[in-house]
Amino acid sequence: MVDYICQYMTNLENQRVTPDVEPGYLRKLIPSEAPVEPENWEDIMNDVDNKIMPGVTHWQHPRFHAYFPSGNSYPSILADMLSDAIGCIGFSWAASPACTELETIVMDWLGKAIGLPNDFITSSKGSRGGGVIQTSASECVLVSMLAARNQAIQYLKRNKPHVEDNVFLPKLVGYCSREAHSCVEKAAKILLVKLRILEPDENGSLRKETLLEAMEKDKANGMVPFFVSTILGSTSSCSFDNLQEIGPICKAEPCTWLHVDAAYAGNAFICPELKPLLKGIEYADSFNTNPNKWLLVNFDCSCLWVRCRMRLTHALVVDPLYLQHANSDEAIDYRHWGIPLSRRFRSLKLWFVIRKYGLSGLQKYIRNHMKLAKHFESLVKKDNRFEVVNDVRLGLVCFRLLAPDTVNQTLLATINASGKLHMIPSMVKGKYIIRFCVTAERATRDDIEYAWRTITEHASDLLGMLPT
């Protein structure tokens, strides 16, 4: 399998980046009943080659420019192999002490490297907070909102201890910007709370006045602002909310939890020159970033830090006898920090990656992506048929033909159908745009120039076909 993986990674470039298959293609190729007798490896691997690979989208392909990077590297793959072999289910300290303790240590490493306040670092003197690895950013947002909901209900119950918790739900209201990821909306849906989706400014940034106005209006109607989810590095355009303005507004409320979702951009804060983008973090109650996006760690590895771990675990603790152990009082039991009980040994891959590259190697990787995004931006700007729509600060460029949305839609559809390049669309400032993200670990200037040539060739063909 190791040889197979090495070959896959080496030969990726010679394949289409996206598969050319129709929905249901696999059902025709795989028996509808499970085999009764064991099969041999050769047959299984032949089917991988002939049936599975033709339907795979190659996220590690140098021509993959969709979404955000899907982190990947040899140290990370090897760590996951070892984690799979150990196969422990580290829900408590006792269930596998190394699994729990390494997670706390590497979360401190990464939290410090990002520049989070000491309150978020478990080993910091006087800290009541800490970090935990979750499966996804969506889960980080959900558990943060859950903790915030619990905190607000406890606050509202202080004079009405006998009232049922759910009686307070209709009063709770959360806020985020239109640029926030849809997982915030999903979390509100799951938790049965209202969410106001607010308009950001012309740079995609949620500002003080907008939030304040919405909160004042809600409070005048008897509602309780309990949660604000801000975004550093939005999915559509990599825009940044103004934390320095929003933070004090949350702090002025009796029970408003401030969450910072930096699923992609947060990783980049390990570079000292990018730390100004984190200004205002001192107001946050929780912060998440995904090393499985932009830190060469394979999915899943989504890191959440909280300022006060008791406020998180208070919302999640259940403690049956069969999960208790003699060291519960002094050890961390991560089952209280999230939704699932069972947990993989995920810290191993974060540890391998940080050690094998060193922070300097990871900084180099991020800076290379940023430099290449700037190069792509300069190529777009030189062609007066196109415009760049976002402020290119990290590895994402949003661009479009200076033509109606329908023309841009056709351009993207034909490029994707060619299998030569893969990008996705979004809406920025009310316009349909194409997102170009630098994703591959060893992305080069040549890859960027290949991409731009492919885009301009398709654009010339398309514009040539349009009536003048």
Ligand code: PLP
């Ligand atoms: N938040 C942001 C800013 C994102 O860009 C994404 C996904 O791209 C998410 C949240 C959701 O991430 P996940 O797939 O880990 O739930």
